[in-house]
Amino acid sequence: MMSLRNLKQWLRKTKKNNQKHKKQETTEDTIVQILTDEEDFDDLRVKDLRQELRRVKYNQKFIGSLFNTIGTLIVAAALAIIISNVFMPVLQVTGNSMAPTLEEGEILLANKNAKFNTGDIIAFYYNNKILVKRVIATAGDWINISADGTVYVNDIEIDEPYLIDKALGDCNLDFPYQIPESKIFVMGDHRSVSLDSRNSNIGCISEEQIVGRVDLCIWPLSGVRKVN
Known part of the structure; x- marks a missing residue:
């Protein structure tokens, strides 16, 4: 068998x-x-x-x-x-210079092809790092910041509902200050700790440095939202 x-x-x-x-x-x-x-x-x-x-x-x-x-x-x-x-770079927030709008550890999507306006949040290259800040003024604008941190663009106080408190911060510019051609003046929302265009070490940024406009927070899941 x-x-x-x-x-x-x-x-x-x-x-x-x-x-x-x-x-x-x-x-x-x-x-x-x-x-x-x-x-x-x-x-x-x-x-x-x-x-x-x-x-x-x-x-x-x-x-x-x-x-x-x-x-x-x-x-x-x-x-x-x-x-x-190519289209939507993924970024992670480090530090608290954009608090309370963005918190450390959050993951963001930036839109490379989107146009931006004053008030938008952008990501840009600086010393082989990517920083995230808010656009305050663009080329040709005159900016002035008072001792208490109130910001004026072209002699008009700008509305900043995203701030918890105002501060002059780490600033070594002489005001009023005109934004150079093809440059952008950016600041972090946590004004007392943010190192940004108020300090000449970073200064105004060029459009070539820009990674994209930050549009979305995608992590953590409990914090998924449109960034503005």
Whole structure:
């Protein structure tokens, strides 16, 4: 009587021969029918054979599904990286210079192609780092900051509802100060600690330094919101 071990060996040999000669793959029912025609093959062996064939078939489907899933994840990750680098850079807040608007550890999306106006929050390069600040004035504007931290642009006090308190902060500029051509004056919302355009070490930034306008906070999930 043919043992189950010999049966498995016979099945492997048959499969190799079919692949070699490009014959149509033998189905489960056909194999079982062929073997049940043998006089020395009992019902128990047929049952074992069916179980073995189903196990092999399941494993093949599982492996195929696994490879498809992995491939999909790789493509999705590649697309996410491309989108992040080309259109929507992902940034993480470090420090508290933009508190309370942005808190340390929050993750932001910046829009590279978006235009910005005064009052918008932007990300920009500075000394191989990316800083996040608020646009206060643009080229040609005159800015003045009083001793108590009140900001005037072109002799008009600007409304800043995003501030907790005002402060002159780390400032070494002589006021009134005119923003140079093609430059942008930025400040952090936490005026007493932020190092920004008020200090000549950073100064006004150029448009070439800008990474993008910060539009969304995407992490933590409890803090997902539009940034303004």
